[in-house]
Amino acid sequence: MAMRHARIVGAAVLATLVSAAGVGAQKPFAAFELPDTAVDVSRYTTIEECWAAVHRVMGDVTAQRKRLDADNGIVWDTVFDGSPDEEVDSVVVSAVAETARRCMARFAEPDTLPLDMYWIVAPLYMHAGWEDKARALVERRLAAVDPDNQTELVAAIDSIINLYLGGFEHRALTIRPPRYDLVDEVVDRYGGRIADRLKRIRLYQRLAEWKYQDLLSDSVTERPGRKYMKRMVALLGSLTDAERQRLPEEFNAMLYSPEEVTGGILTLAGLHMGGFLVVLDSLRSSTAAFVRLARESFASLVGTAPDAIPLPMGEQAPTLEGLVLCGEESCEPRPRRGRVSIVVFMSPGDNGCIKVIDGPNRMGANWCSLTLNRLRQFQDRFPELDITIVARSHGYWGYHKEGITPQREAELTRRWIDSFGLERAALVMEETDYWRLPHPDERRIDRESVNARNYSFGGRWPVGERMWFLIDEDGIVVYGEHGIDRVNKPLLSALIEALVSRKGARAGT
Amino acid sequence: MRISRRDLLKAGMGAAALAALPRPLRAGLGELGPALPPLVQSAEVKELALRAVEAARSAGAAYADVRLTRTRSRGRRGMADSERLTVGVRALVDGYWGFASSRVWSPDEMARLGRSAVENARAATLVGPAPAVGLAPAPVARDEHWTMPIEINPFAISPFEIEDYFFSLSAFVQRFRDFDVGFGDVDFTVQDRAFASSEGSYVTQRVYRSGAPLVVRYKDRLARTLDVVDRAGMGFEVYKGQPIREHVRRVMEELEEDAKLPVKPVEVGRYEVVFDARSIATLVAATLGQATQLDRALGYEANASGTSYFNDPLAMLGQFDFGTPLLTLTANRTERGGLATVAWDDEGVPSDEFVLIREGVLEDFQTTRESATWLAEYYARKGRPVRSHGCAAAPSALEAPMTHTPNLVLSPGPEALDFDAAVAGMKRGLAVRELAVRTDFQDLSATGAGMIVYEVKDGKRVALVAGAGFLLRTVDLWKNLVALGGPESCRRFARVSTKGEPAQATYHSVTAPVAVFKDVTIIDPKRKA
């Protein structure tokens, strides 16, 4: 059965990838002959053309696969999210490898190629599966760096990290999966040649922050960047006073003191390391314990006071203001005591959300839908989780404006959220205060959102689009981040799991 | 029914492998066929054409002709973006021309168009009797066909190849920091044409048109258009047939050098000026090309874009002297790669090459079968036959043919002079790249601006001049021609000829060398009186 479907699907895919039969080939009125689309890339004479071919094939095959997914209802995690997951990725990988091999066959001698194009050639080699050639080319590049030219060395290592970890903005030059082993090779051999220790700290900082690693790690505790984090911490600790004074300049943070800069570097790195997951267990006993341990572990890494860390952990979550619309349950103010809740700031008028619809192209999936879909997944997994969407009024909704009121916006937003299966989520619609420039300009200037201001906890924490806060049953903020993406979804899941199981244990269930 | 990931995986892998195969994928999936034979060579099209002419004749036309065209275009992302069929019939009745056109290729429509053209011509007789229209003789061509010779048919290759090419060129430029490239409105067009006349001609043609100017930009400050690629009567070889990357690289280096020059505001005055080939082509088209259309010169365009300073053609032919023996301008519809190149024009006249201006003296005009007869007296004096120079053209069969500028060639000078050499030989003056001009309604004067204007001192470019405007008077300009570049400095560019009511536009090519003029007036165009 499965095989038959595979063949049918295969045929469908073939048909979509390859031009259909010409129409009325010999009749005088035929229009639009469909082109013969196959191109012999082995005839290409320049490396950029190989880049172009790989770019095109990657795009086309990814699009085909995503459309098939979408046809079969698999939309969110593959179609919409920027990074395809590993299993389906192999389709793209094999198509791209074929093209890369054919085209790059004539450029297969890494020793003969111009060095200034290594950043194009090496990824294409990797796509073709010629790892040794890629490494040889990278080695050639690094060996060619003038030993006295530190700037060039740092820049080269930077580029190579981008290369091996798939960090270029050009999709054809983005390697999957990211190759930490190859980065390690380069850093081990050349990192030490960076004389300026601040520049070395910068290098380790960037490696520690690398996000894509999470895509392939089953456990967020196994982040390869961890070892760079350790080296960075060690270096930071051993800086001389003179070096410390140079920190603001080196890290482009001239308005801050060296201590603040140190704190900032380590906080962010630590966050991406998920450093506090080692203390995740403590969340099962109490939030206060968790918060204290988390802040302390950060503090020990950071070398500053625990309170100096700009995370909203341990704060009392303010009650949300505005119209509250609920599903089946009565509408108490949110967040509710006695419930584990997640508060998500997301409004139809946000960029990347519904905003203004002026044609059919704009009616469809967007980043808000993605977030709602993920929330739905959490709802399914954790039925006792309280979900609250915090929106604000804009004076229009999609393509409706006549007779629009905040109540109407709330109703429409309510129905929109419900259509994702989130009937039990609460919607808080804050009536946005605004003023208008005088007639005849009349542009609307929104005032600050009260809920956003309250949740910024004294301005220390910026509340933006799709920002979420996880709140325990006592109303204490456990954690918060911007957006639910592939990187932090497992993290969020683990936190909710811990809270829910704790609550269940308390209730004796 | 949900399909499992494994199934998708398998299907996808198979498909992906297939997608990368280089062989044309035809076996078992439907035969696309080789590049189709030109539609117009089919018997059906000939049948339609003859029916239209016959209908016009039956309705009373003294002369009738018909054009059928099929035009296909695709853009640089390779897909056939547009396709049009058109047909137009002309009929000459009692000294008046009638015309009818539409998009329908059917026997009934051919008959309707034939009749309609005649009715339209007849309606004009209400204005009063007209002098008989003479048509210069043209050889009758029966069942002949011509296909524009090209090397790479953009409609026969994979659109992916075209797409990859432009991506790779863009990638090449972006490898160099601060540079950017623009391809303009690149498209590839193929037009099949059939022509039949009541004199018994039936000819078919296939012409191609590819390319667009390519602009390299530096830091959003300076920009240069490549002079080796422009729209042409060619296939994809307009790009692939030459080392574009080398030229781009050279232009990038020159832009970097230019960016180092200080920028000065314009100082008005009169200067000696070196113009690059593109500027000269622009000047030729604007001041000479349009002015030598005979219908325009005689006042037939007066209600549209204007008249010509050649306002008494018969008196001026052989007499009007620009005052410089360096100026020789020839016209043709024969050169390989020319945008106006055909085997027969829109009246079935075989394409021609002829001299418009010889050593500064006006020698001929652009003519059609009808307008050639208006110069009969002149041709008789010269002992030349009265023949159309084949300048009848229209964008498609939907528009009635008019005198449109053919390909123009400005003869180069004898010495090997190019832009750099001309600059090196200049003591004090300006050097201009990519002049753009707008003429007045008699082509007597023009204002212009250059893309890049250098101040030259002692043979060196010492500064960039910002905001310079050029004030040109056609006759003075050419009289002040000091030197022409050599053959190596010649380049070919695309120009548009727009005329008629309603306006119709056709392309032609202009080949020109660099040139040096003296006493060119430079103004500040934004300065008010």
Next chain:
Amino acid sequence: MREIAGSDGRILSREECQELLRRAHALAEGGGETQIHVTSWWHGELRWGCNRVTLVTDRRNVGLVLARAVRNGVYGSVSLNQLDDRSLEAAVRAAEWQSRRRVLALRGWGYFPPFPHYDPFANAAIWSDATFGATAEARAEVARRMISRAKTAGMLSAGYLEVRAATTMAFGTEFPELRTGEHAFWEQPYVRWTQAQGSMTVRNAAGTGSGWAGLSSYDWLQIERACDELAERAVQKCIASQDPVALEPGRYTVILEPQAVADLMDVLVRSFFRELIESQGTASPWHLGFDEALRLWRTKLGMKVVDERVTIGHDPADPRLGIVMHPLEWPGPVTWIERGVLKSLGHGFRYAMEHLPGRHALRTGEISYSMAGGDVSIDEMIRTTRRGLLVSRFWNVQLLDGESLLSTGYTRDGLWLIENGQITKAVKNLRFTESPLFVLNNLEALGEAVPVFRPTRREGGYPTPAVVPAIKARDFSFTSPIDAI
């Protein structure tokens, strides 16, 4: 709007357009949606030169842009002018091929309320049966009258008469379940219009004089009625403009005839476009600098920007001004400048939704407009001018600077010097460098507002008529002489 039931096929009817979409969508493979944008046009032309009719035509065509978005694909489009099944099918396949190359997960991802009801605009229908029915003979008769006037005067004339009819419609298959009316609010309902034009240039045999007159309207009868007067005006101007003398460039008081005013005001009317300030502040004449605190570009809305006698706006209900074509518009007049004060800049639908109180898109420039007139006749303007120039029209007007609207171009077909309240001599044409904003700020008098010659250039394009007055203004800058006549 009256339907043209069973029309003679010169232009498409609404039913034919609707049928086209139905047919195209029926041919679709791969699900998804289909959109078409279909235009049709017919021209009847008559052209003459050297007092001789050179061409009489009947031309017609259809333009179809067909877009297909396969299920979860983007829109791919092709354009063609054939409507038979085979061509449609090939076009649909070609559009689908393009569509499949990228993914756009469209429908089904959330609830949307029903579309707001769209009222097809209750504008003035600029359709004239007289224009649609104007025969070649009728045109020839008009040409005869105009040419004979030139012949009688011993002059050579060239001219052009045209009648045209055109239609357009843009719509698709998307979201049938959300539609409350016939059209979704982004679609262009079927609309048709006619346009007629007549113009004539008269020159003497020596080529030392040139006069021009022209008129355009949706109604051919206007042209027919005015043709003798047009011919007379062109002849008189030719005679009066013969053997012009050279005049020093400089700043002059000018009396601009309505045609010249329209030629100059084009760049001004095109600048009424609010979004331009948002995107490129200094490219618009209407910006007031960037407000750092509010993080937006301030505008001159509400400020007096020109003389208080100036009012410029657009009214779709005015039959002299023509139809509006934008699908999202709620019909209504828009006044960009009212008594010298900048009242509106026009804006699009998105801008209105996000920033403004209403949802209306208001017309931005580049459409038909009318400018309020005054009661000073041209004769009176001449009488009160000590020294100035009378301009018939401008030609080849080109914008030099977007912020100041400084433009350049030439005068054409008649330029006269006025001295002490009288026209004294014909003057050679001049190049000008001036801004319409400057002219409107140095206003001395306005005449009666009249329609001018503003034909649609593009085949199938819609007209942009203008109703403007004659203007007398100070200090108009002419920068160099030209020899062209």
